[in-house]
Amino acid sequence: MKALRAFWFRPEMRRKMKFQREADPEWAQQVAQRPGCEGLFSCLQCGTCSGTCPLSIYMDFAPRRIIGLVREGFREDALGCQTIWLCASCYACAVHCPRQIRITDVMYSLKREALQYKLYPRRFPIPVLAQEFYGIVSDRGRSSEFWLVLRMALHSNPLQLLTLIGTGWRLFRTGRLSLHKEQIEHVKELQAELAGRRGT
Amino acid sequence: MRTGVYVCHCGTNIAGTIDVHALIGYAGSLPGVALAREYKYMCSDPGQELIRQDICDYKLDRVVVAACSPHLHEKTFRQAVEQAGLNPFYCHMVNLREHDSWVHADKPAATEKAMDLVRAAVRRVKWHVPLERRQVPVHAEVLVVGGGIAGIDAALTLANAGKHVYLVEREPTIGGHMAQFDKTFPTLDCAACILTPKMTAVKAHRNITLWTYSEVRQVEGYVGNYSVTVRRKPRYVIEKLCVGCLECIQACVYKQAKVPDPFNLGLSKRKPVYIPFPQAVPQVVAIDPETCIEFKSGKCKKTCVEVCAERNAIDFKQQAEIQTIQVGAIILATGFDVFDGARIPYYGYGLYPNVYTALEIERLVNASGPTGGEVVLRDGRKPASVGIVHCVGSRDLHTNRYCSRVCCMYSLKLAHLIKEKTGADVYNFYIDIRAPGKAFEEFYNRVAEEGVVFVRGKAADVYPAGNGDGRLIVQAEDTLLGMIRKIPVDMVVLATGLEPRADANDVRRLFNIGCSGDGFFLERHPKLAPVNTFADGIFLAGCCQGPKDIPDTVAQSGAAAAQALALIDAGVVELEPNTAHVLEDACSGCKTCLPLCPYSAISFVEEKKARINEVLCKGCGTCVAACPSGSIRQNLFEDEEIFEEIDGLLASAAVGGGPVRIQGDL
Ligand SMILES: Cc1cc2nc3c(=O)[nH]c(=O)nc-3n(C[C@H](O)[C@H](O)[C@H](O)COP(=O)(O)OP(=O)(O)OC[C@H]3O[C@@H](n4cnc5c(N)ncnc54)[C@H](O)[C@@H]3O)c2cc1C
Ligand code: SF4
Numbered sequence A: 001m002k003a004l005r006a007f008w009f010r011p012e013m014r015r016k017m018k019f020q021r022e023a024d025p026e027w028a029q030q031v032a033q034r035p036g037c038e039g040l041f042s043c044l045q046c047g048t049c050s051g052t053c054p055l056s057i058y059m060d061f062a063p064r065r066i067i068g069l070v071r072e073g074f075r076e077d078a079l080g081c082q083t084i085w086l087c088a089s090c091y092a093c094a095v096h097c098p099r100q101i102r103i104t105d106v107m108y109s110l111k112r113e114a115l116q117y118k119l120y121p122r123r124f125p126i127p128v129l130a131q132e133f134y135g136i137v138s139d140r141g142r143s144s145e146f147w148l149v150l151r152m153a154l155h156s157n158p159l160q161l162l163t164l165i166g167t168g169w170r171l172f173r174t175g176r177l178s179l180h181k182e183q184i185e186h187v188k189e190l191q192a193e194l195a196g197r198r199g200t
Numbered sequence B: 001m002r003t004g005v006y007v008c009h010c011g012t013n014i015a016g017t018i019d020v021h022a023l024i025g026y027a028g029s030l031p032g033v034a035l036a037r038e039y040k041y042m043c044s045d046p047g048q049e050l051i052r053q054d055i056c057d058y059k060l061d062r063v064v065v066a067a068c069s070p071h072l073h074e075k076t077f078r079q080a081v082e083q084a085g086l087n088p089f090y091c092h093m094v095n096l097r098e099h100d101s102w103v104h105a106d107k108p109a110a111t112e113k114a115m116d117l118v119r120a121a122v123r124r125v126k127w128h129v130p131l132e133r134r135q136v137p138v139h140a141e142v143l144v145v146g147g148g149i150a151g152i153d154a155a156l157t158l159a160n161a162g163k164h165v166y167l168v169e170r171e172p173t174i175g176g177h178m179a180q181f182d183k184t185f186p187t188l189d190c191a192a193c194i195l196t197p198k199m200t201a202v203k204a205h206r207n208i209t210l211w212t213y214s215e216v217r218q219v220e221g222y223v224g225n226y227s228v229t230v231r232r233k234p235r236y237v238i239e240k241l242c243v244g245c246l247e248c249i250q251a252c253v254y255k256q257a258k259v260p261d262p263f264n265l266g267l268s269k270r271k272p273v274y275i276p277f278p279q280a281v282p283q284v285v286a287i288d289p290e291t292c293i294e295f296k297s298g299k300c301k302k303t304c305v306e307v308c309a310e311r312n313a314i315d316f317k318q319q320a321e322i323q324t325i326q327v328g329a330i331i332l333a334t335g336f337d338v339f340d341g342a343r344i345p346y347y348g349y350g351l352y353p354n355v356y357t358a359l360e361i362e363r364l365v366n367a368s369g370p371t372g373g374e375v376v377l378r379d380g381r382k383p384a385s386v387g388i389v390h391c392v393g394s395r396d397l398h399t400n401r402y403c404s405r406v407c408c409m410y411s412l413k414l415a416h417l418i419k420e421k422t423g424a425d426v427y428n429f430y431i432d433i434r435a436p437g438k439a440f441e442e443f444y445n446r447v448a449e450e451g452v453v454f455v456r457g458k459a460a461d462v463y464p465a466g467n468g469d470g471r472l473i474v475q476a477e478d479t480l481l482g483m484i485r486k487i488p489v490d491m492v493v494l495a496t497g498l499e500p501r502a503d504a505n506d507v508r509r510l511f512n513i514g515c516s517g518d519g520f521f522l523e524r525h526p527k528l529a530p531v532n533t534f535a536d537g538i539f540l541a542g543c544c545q546g547p548k549d550i551p552d553t554v555a556q557s558g559a560a561a562a563q564a565l566a567l568i569d570a571g572v573v574e575l576e577p578n579t580a581h582v583l584e585d586a587c588s589g590c591k592t593c594l595p596l597c598p599y600s601a602i603s604f605v606e607e608k609k610a611r612i613n614e615v616l617c618k619g620c621g622t623c624v625a626a627c628p629s630g631s632i633r634q635n636l637f638e639d640e641e642i643f644e645e646i647d648g649l650l651a652s653a654a655v656g657g658g659p660v661r662i663q664g665d666l
């Protein structure tokens, strides 16, 4: 297993230095104007958000630094990090922030943009899951767990499937996992509706 | 009519937006204008001299100065005009800066608006009539409200200058918050050693009448002539007879103190008969009727009265006393309230016994405090580690937006004192350390070198340790390390901020002054009149105007005392003549105006007419607008002046025949 991990997660060296030409201040201004992202520039960098966040102990940047990255216009770091995908949307940070910045909403905004421009971390399961979920639901009107997990694993870390076989088998035997592709009744109408919306 | 028009550039403040050259060209062409000039700074000496010289050389009889707000320089230009021998009220100002150049970006449109404004003023000033300022004498006494360090210092300064001062303090003793501290930053002076001599000096000064346990109830009158009613609450002890031997406290039927002592913030108990602290001034006890058995049941043995038989100073029948005084000036020094830590639930104040506020720690480190100066937890143990949480109730939109200015420094002081007394590990959780005063940064360095730990991050949570050892965990992001820290401590100290007094709004109304957005009393100008208020003759000192430390408080109380002295020593005040008056022939005696006047300046005289007391009238114009028969007129706001100004303003629209342009607030 360790060998497998070492194969897939090669240690990477990251440059800890920023050239000013890498910053995109206009992008920062534009983010600050999106609904929910107001007040970004009043951030004190006090760290209350990271301090209250239940997930920050696993994040690569933690909420405070996300706000810092956005404010300085370091778009690729802000959109390419794992942090925004680890956010559990608990809103603890937004409730505590002394500047009443809606950090969770900023996270959502960044997630949307990361998906749109395909800047999310490659093969990181959460954005893959989000897209696969959306794909299945927009195709069939509801999700089918087996196929969702399968697609997520295939697009993020196929080798992980080996570790899931045992659990999957046990669930299947007890009738907890269906291979059936579920679908709502008027799926054509849904697809037409969604296509219409995408068009506008 | 020979009017002179003077347009100021105000550097680039006006000239950067308005085409001044075109403006004076236009002004010069207006009927009745003898000359129009521009100058870089009209308010400067050469600028004023220009006006004086022109008045003599060109026989000007009206002057229009188009410059900044009249708030700033109306006095200056009226004075210049007066020096040249013209009545000062023949001068009128146009506010080109605040009303035009600062609020518009479109240069041609701004210039056009400037022309409209100048034309309006030229037409208005024609109708001005000569007016005289009235002089009224000033009372030489001063009222100081609040006996904290600010009030004490202001009272002593005035008294030393030979003025009589009434010092009114709400509590049974003077001293304010400073009396609760042990040491003061940054020099670690002993607070009592520097404060108590001043407190006794107040008591001993023959020019100071000290009324503790008293409150101002009513304020009437105007600058130089205030009439103030003070209520002296009963302390059930005759102040003249009590010598402060404190034997009554010993003798009280309560053998043990039972009532939480507010001076020690409830960290110790006191008896119903008490003195707030050993060095209290005056050295007079007080009886708390809420807890005294005699007041509650009438059946006490009254051992206190027995022991005081010789002096007979205790009087259960004492009543409140009302005093009315006449003063020329008033200094407000009512100080601040400490932010209530329980308003931020995630710090656990009131929930976990070992979470304290900084003021409570001030009492613990104080040698005359509830523990005799020992820093111990509620169960008597010495803390081995202490977390100090900065910015509690400051810099937070949920509570107070402003920085409380002293918390960083007193946190450093407490960190030092706690470490000195207990040897504990002390952690400061801070956003920014604000140490900008004299010797403050040096003090910060010293405390850091003593081994106090600084974690840059606002504490996000305080909760009991999971292992049941009774400790608390302070959780914060260490923003310099980029890591989350969870630090176990025995004691948490909340550096609670400074807030306006809970009754600041009532006091503000009583004295007819304003509050700023943060709730503290509003100064007339943040830079140039920091101790004045918008009510003439009422000044501010200390934390009632905003959070500040003791050095700044004392500097401000000196300034307030100097302002009061300047007012009193002039002997008289000049009242502006912009007052209202009743045309008695036209007045129908309907009394509409009487209840409307906010200054109670209108009375009803025998001939069944309204009459306005010019000394009380502040020229607000309420009655002028309200009078149904139009029989109240106001100097400087006569109908002809106003209508002519409006006509002048809109003349361009009328001539052009096009729609009326509205640009900004006119
Ligand atoms: C925990 C803590 C520690 C501090 N440590 C330091 C330090 O080490 N060094 C330093 O320089 N500064 C320190 N400060 C700041 C210091 O407390 C203030 O600068 C100072 O007390 C301001 O004095 P003041 O007279 O304006 O207000 P206060 O001390 O609040 O005094 C106001 C007085 O007015 C009275 N009063 C209020 N309302 C009325 C009313 N309506 N009528 C009559 N009387 C009234 C009150 O009873 C009180 O006696 C500290 C502050 C805190 C909270
Ligand atoms: S809590 Fe708010 S102000 Fe503090 S660092 Fe986070 S976003 Fe900035």
Ligand code: SF4
Pocket: A049, A052, A053, A054, A055, A056, A063, A086, A087, A088, A089, A090, A091, A092, A093, A094, A103, A104, A107
């Ligand atoms: S909303 Fe997201 S970023 Fe904010 S505290 Fe919760 S998990 Fe952390």
